[in-house]
Amino acid sequence: MLSVHKVTKIYEGTAFRALDEVTFDVPKGQFLAVIGLSGSGKSTLLRCINRLIDPTSGRILFDGLDVTAANDSELRRIRRRIGMVFQHFNLVHRSSVLTNVLAGRLGYVNPAWSFLNRFPPEDVANAHKQLARVGLSEKADNRADELSGGQQQRVGIARALMQEPDMILADEPVASLDPVLAHSIMQYLEQINKEDGVTVLCSLHFLDLVHRYADRVVALNQGQLVFDGPPKEIDDQKFKDIYGKEAERVG
Amino acid sequence: MKKPSSPMRSVRLGLWIVVGLLIYAYGFQVTNVNLDEIQSETRQTRLQRIIRALFRPDLFEYDREEFQVTVPVYVPCPAGGMEPAAPPTTSDPYLVVTPPCADPRTDVTVEGFNFEPNTEGPLNFIPPSGVSLKMTDVATDGEGHFVVSARLPNRPETVEQTIRAVTRRNVGLPHFSPNAINTWEKIIETVFLALLATTLATALAVPISFFAARNLMKDVTTSLTSVALAIIAWPVGIWLGALLAGWLGMGSQRLMANVGLQLGGVVLSPLLIWGAARWAVPPEEKQAPRRIIRWARMAAMGLAVAVGLVGLFLLADLASDWGTLLRVRLGVFGFLGEFVADLGDIISLLIAPIAAIATGAVLGSLAGRAGQQINERLSGAPWLALHYGLGTVGGAVLGLLIGAAIGWLYEIANPLYIRTLPVIVGAAGGLLMAFRTRHRRPIGIGLTIYYIVRTILNAVRSIEALIVALVMVVWVGLGPFAGSLALALHSIAAGGKLYSEQVESIMAGPLEAIKASGATRLQTIIYAVIPQIIPPYISFTMYRWDINVRMSTIIGLVGGGGIGFLLQQNMNLLNYRGASAQILAIAIVVATMDYLSSRLRERAI
Numbered sequence: 001m002l003s004v005h006k007v008t009k010i011y012e013g014t015a016f017r018a019l020d021e022v023t024f025d026v027p028k029g030q031f032l033a034v035i036g037l038s039g040s041g042k043s044t045l046l047r048c049i050n051r052l053i054d055p056t057s058g059r060i061l062f063d064g065l066d067v068t069a070a071n072d073s074e075l076r077r078i079r080r081r082i083g084m085v086f087q088h089f090n091l092v093h094r095s096s097v098l099t100n101v102l103a104g105r106l107g108y109v110n111p112a113w114s115f116l117n118r119f120p121p122e123d124v125a126n127a128h129k130q131l132a133r134v135g136l137s138e139k140a141d142n143r144a145d146e147l148s149g150g151q152q153q154r155v156g157i158a159r160a161l162m163q164e165p166d167m168i169l170a171d172e173p174v175a176s177l178d179p180v181l182a183h184s185i186m187q188y189l190e191q192i193n194k195e196d197g198v199t200v201l202c203s204l205h206f207l208d209l210v211h212r213y214a215d216r217v218v219a220l221n222q223g224q225l226v227f228d229g230p231p232k233e234i235d236d237q238k239f240k241d242i243y244g245k246e247a248e249r250v251g
Numbered sequence: 252m253k254k255p256s257s258p259m260r261s262v263r264l265g266l267w268i269v270v271g272l273l274i275y276a277y278g279f280q281v282t283n284v285n286l287d288e289i290q291s292e293t294r295q296t297r298l299q300r301i302i303r304a305l306f307r308p309d310l311f312e313y314d315r316e317e318f319q320v321t322v323p324v325y326v327p328c329p330a331g332g333m334e335p336a337a338p339p340t341t342s343d344p345y346l347v348v349t350p351p352c353a354d355p356r357t358d359v360t361v362e363g364f365n366f367e368p369n370t371e372g373p374l375n376f377i378p379p380s381g382v383s384l385k386m387t388d389v390a391t392d393g394e395g396h397f398v399v400s401a402r403l404p405n406r407p408e409t410v411e412q413t414i415r416a417v418t419r420r421n422v423g424l425p426h427f428s429p430n431a432i433n434t435w436e437k438i439i440e441t442v443f444l445a446l447l448a449t450t451l452a453t454a455l456a457v458p459i460s461f462f463a464a465r466n467l468m469k470d471v472t473t474s475l476t477s478v479a480l481a482i483i484a485w486p487v488g489i490w491l492g493a494l495l496a497g498w499l500g501m502g503s504q505r506l507m508a509n510v511g512l513q514l515g516g517v518v519l520s521p522l523l524i525w526g527a528a529r530w531a532v533p534p535e536e537k538q539a540p541r542r543i544i545r546w547a548r549m550a551a552m553g554l555a556v557a558v559g560l561v562g563l564f565l566l567a568d569l570a571s572d573w574g575t576l577l578r579v580r581l582g583v584f585g586f587l588g589e590f591v592a593d594l595g596d597i598i599s600l601l602i603a604p605i606a607a608i609a610t611g612a613v614l615g616s617l618a619g620r621a622g623q624q625i626n627e628r629l630s631g632a633p634w635l636a637l638h639y640g641l642g643t644v645g646g647a648v649l650g651l652l653i654g655a656a657i658g659w660l661y662e663i664a665n666p667l668y669i670r671t672l673p674v675i676v677g678a679a680g681g682l683l684m685a686f687r688t689r690h691r692r693p694i695g696i697g698l699t700i701y702y703i704v705r706t707i708l709n710a711v712r713s714i715e716a717l718i719v720a721l722v723m724v725v726w727v728g729l730g731p732f733a734g735s736l737a738l739a740l741h742s743i744a745a746g747g748k749l750y751s752e753q754v755e756s757i758m759a760g761p762l763e764a765i766k767a768s769g770a771t772r773l774q775t776i777i778y779a780v781i782p783q784i785i786p787p788y789i790s791f792t793m794y795r796w797d798i799n800v801r802m803s804t805i806i807g808l809v810g811g812g813g814i815g816f817l818l819q820q821n822m823n824l825l826n827y828r829g830a831s832a833q834i835l836a837i838a839i840v841v842a843t844m845d846y847l848s849s850r851l852r853e854r855a856i
Contacts, residue, residue, distance in 0.1 A: 050767055071627055080769030090760035094782040103778050105535075107769020112532045114774055120534040156764075163768055 001167060001199050002026040002049065007058030009044050009223075018044045019055070020223040026201065028166075031193045033214035033231070034203040037243060040220040042203040046169045049201070050082045051075060063166060080107025083160025083198075085189075087172040089152040093145035097136065097155050100144050101127040104162030123162070130158040134188060150181035157188050168192065170202040174209070182206075186213050207234070304827030308835050312428040313421035318367060320344045321377075321415045324359075326403050328352035341365075344395070346416055355405040361386075363416055366395040370418040374399065377413040378406045389416055430829045433817055438836045440731055441813035444806075445799035448735040452742030453792050459743065460750030461776065462704045466762075467754060471697025471772075475688045476638060477622030478696055479645025479681065484618030485611045486652065492610025496560060496603040503564035513565050520562025527555035556609075563602050570595030626691070639685045646681020647674045704747075711744035716802050720811040731812025738799045738806065746795055753787040754780060790852035797844045804837045 002025065009019040019041045026032050034042050047053040049060055051067055060067040067078055083104070091100045105123045106114055113119070119127075131137050134154035139147060144155065153173060160168055170189060174182035190213055193200045204210050210217055211231045219227035219234075219242040226241050227234065240247060288294060322345070325333060333352045339345055344365040353359050361374060371390040375383035386401040406412070427435075461467055506512045531548035540548075574592025578585045625637055654673030663669050688694060720737035727733045757780060765779040807815025814833050821829035 052763055052767055071623070076769040076771065078769075079767060082767070084764065084767040086760060086764060088760050090764035092761045092765075092779055092782045093758075094785065095778070099778075103765055103770070104768050106765065106771075106774045106778060109535045110532050111771050111774055112528075113534050115777055118534070123535070159764070159768070169767075 001028040001063060003061040005059045007048055007055045007060060009048060009053065010056045017223045022225050024218050024225065024228055026199060028199055029197045031200045031213060031215045033210045033217045034201060035210060035217060035242065036220035041223040042220055043171050046171050046201060046203060049169060050079050050084065076107055080163050081166045083163045083165035083168040085156050085160050085168060085170040085173045087175045089156045091144040091152050091155055095144060097142050097144055098127055098140040100155055101131060101158045101162055104159035107163065127162060130161045134158050149177055150184065153177065153185050165198055167199040170200060172203050172205065175205055301827050305831040307828055308831035309428050309828040310431040310832050311425040313425050314423055315419045316422045318344065318418045319415055320346050321413045322346035322348055323411045324348050324414050325352035326412055327354045327407055346414065348414060353403055355403055355407050358400050358402050360398060360400050361414060363389065363397045366391045366418055367420050368393050368395045370420045372418040374401055375415045376404050377415055379408060379410060391418060430832055434832045434836050437814040437817045438840055441803045442800060442840060444731045444735045444813050445738065445796055445803045448738035448742060449792065449796040449799050451739040452746055456743045456746035456750055459704065459747040460754060462700055463708060463747055463751035464754035465701055468697035468701040472693035473619065473696050474622055474626040475685055475694055476625045476641050477619040478694055479641040480618035480622040481615040482645045483648050484614040488611035488614030489607045492607035493603055496606035499557060499560045500564055503561045506565060507568050513569060516562055516565040517569060520558050523558050524555045527551045560602060560606055563598060567595045567599035642681040642685030643678045647678040650674050650677020708744045708747045711740065712748060716741035717806060717809055720806050720809045724810045729810040734803055734806040734811025734813055737811055738802055742795050742799060746791065749791050750788060753784050757783040793848035793851050797848045800844050801841050
């Protein structure tokens with residue numbers, strides 16, 4: 001499904017390798033957790049996959065399509081198949097929940113009609129369906145910033161689902177939420193992964209979440225891939241490799 | 252870093268103080284600070300007069316009733332003297348002069364009886380010539396009686412002369428003075444002048460602000476071939492568009508000859524456009540359509556645009572005709588008809604330039620896309636040849652355009668300076684660019700546009716609206732129209748900068764999210780940028796209107812219409828009470844605008 005090959009990212013004006021020749025493959029339908037300290041390159045990696053950040057070198061293939069070499073319109077066609085969920089939800093606060101969800105459809109609809117805020121009726125029906133799926137059907141007409149954090153993240157998931165994605169990139173989707181909400185959001189992602197067969201790449205902070213939800217883990221430390229395997233293989237030695245010598249296991 | 256030793260620091264401090272003193276001494280010198288003048292008595296009385304007048308604005312006045320009472324007097328006394336006449340026993344008003352005759356330039360006592368109580372007016376001396384020479388002012392007491400001592404003028408005559416007392420009384424209720432009515436009319440004009448200027452400026456400043464926002468523009472990069480092809484295509488498109496609009500305009504003249512056809516055209520053209528749009532712009536496509544379909548759709552849209560242009564021509568003409576008709580028919584509301592007619596004229600004036608620019612934009616973007624295709628499809632020698640070739644030609648065309656602009660500005664006719672040299676320089680520049688981007692390095696066209704727009708905005712913004720008004724008065728003549736154009740130009744620049752700073756300060760998260768869903772750049776702007784900037788845009792527009800109202804009060808000083816014109820007139824006529832009314836009106840309007848705009852801004856967030 002996804003193949004990341006020797007991807008390196010050096011931000012302009014720095015010599016630091018935010019990603020250093022990261023290589024791994026993700027088969028279809030896998031729930032992959034990406035772990036590592038803050039600043040280890042998790043967000044950069046996820047953003048390189050849909051090229052919100054352009055990698056400096058390396059190659060990324062998505063479903064056989066070369067993401068790194070795609071031109072603007074090819075890239076948009078790839079992006080619309082990859083949903084993305086963000087730590088800070090990234091909803092447009094002043095727009096309605098429904099508009100936020102419909103925005104997930106922008107890669108499909110004709111730009112000319114979307115400028116007039118007109119979406120095909122089946123998209124609107126689908127948006128209501130996705131909102132119902134995350135339990136927010138009665139909030140469709142509310143402004144997005146009237147919702148609580150957990151509700152906003154569910155809207156974010158509904159937006160990603162509107163894309164009918166083959167893969168979802170979740171960038172620390174629960175880091176801004178309390179543990180109870182965290183589990184509820186993770187369960188939505190799990191459900192999407194198990195029921196719809198959508199591949200999920202999810203960066204996470206807490207190891208208990210990793211153990212509970214992930215099929216497989218890749219770990220980054222200073223931009224380098226330091227671990228790749230099932231969650232149960234993370235023993236104390238591996239833990240110190242990933243999080244540093246002084247780290248203590250808490251979760 | 253080592254700190255200098257303390258004596259050194261003291262010396263330096265002393266030096267700074269001396270420098271400061273020098274600066275302020277020179278400042279006093281050049282600003283002509285003149286303490287003697289402001290203490291002189293004449294200056295102070297003038298100041299008093301103005302201040303007192305300012306606190307008594309000329310707003311209300313009464314209708315007045317006038318009473319005239321005369322009494323004969325001899326100047327000098329006739330030979331043999333004169334007996335004082337016995338006071339009449341009457342309830343009518345009368346005057347008594349004691350003595351009844353006297354030498355010129357002597358004082359007499361004038362007493363008035365049975366006048367209207369508490370009135371005032373002048374006491375005049377009327378020689379046989381009939382001119383009235385003012386002796387003094389009189390004011391009656393509660394019983395309608397007054398006594399004054401007045402000096403007789405140097406008008407010796409043998410015949411009887413007259414002293415006349417005129418008293419005036421206010422009648423009825425106070426009403427607005429002509430000055431107040433003028434002030435009202437002009438302040439309304441001022442507010443609307445500011446409103447029009449702000450509206451026009453906002454409409455133009457909003458799109459401009461996106462080009463002046465760094466966060467939106469910095470990612471816009473493209474290949475040299477695209478830029479070069481776009482540079483070539485833009486002028487061609489503008490020329491073609493102007494030509495097309497001209498033809499369509501002529502064609503629609505024929506339709507205008509028949510009212511039925513004209514009405515039909517106005518009604519049918521939007522329907523046709525709607526139909527074409529429904530067919531050519533499908534709501535959603537999973538697969539990219541075949542090329543032939545794409546071409547057919549483009550042709551359909553082109554036709555729709557042509558139909559739309561004809562429709563607009565017809566509509567403009569219709570509005571123009573009907574507006575003129577309505578102006579006559581509607582009576583008091585004739586200005587509505589005038590407005591419709593003006594709108595029609597504005598549309599017909601704007602069709603050609605807009606069509607030209609739009610065609611330029613369409614051709615430019617098509618050419619840019621073609622350039623992108625060249626960049627993606629070709630490689631090796633063919634690509635390199637096109638890359639250098641197009642770079643050189645694009646540079647030459649740009650040089651030619653700049654040469655034409657210079658030729659127009661400085662009225663140069665010599666083709667060496669406006670054609671040959673610019674083309675050579677431009678081609679060389681293009682070649683250099685092509686050489687520098689020979690490894691397919693993208694050109695940061697977005698940042699280039701950003702810097703150009705920013706520079707222009709800053710330059711225009713630094714010219715005060717008052718000065719722009721001077722130019723506009725030359726162009727469109729004295730009056731509020733010149734003022735609103737001047738304010739609009741200044742507001743575009745100021746607003747464009749303010750708005751673009753708002754765009755730069757939006758949250759990046761939603762932008763990223765919309766982009767990640769596969770949206771185009773324009774979709775990203777509409778769905779992620781615009782919702783975020785609506786509150787600050789509304790608040791800045793209100794603030795701008797507020798500023799423009801304030802500015803328009805003084806734009807009249809240079810002939811830009813509005814209340815400033817009246818104010819200046821009254822000041823020049825030393826009619827300070829009149830001017831005071833205008834100043835009061837300005838203060839009220841500015842304070843009201845201030846309050847309203849802050850309330851509206853609160854609500855918009």
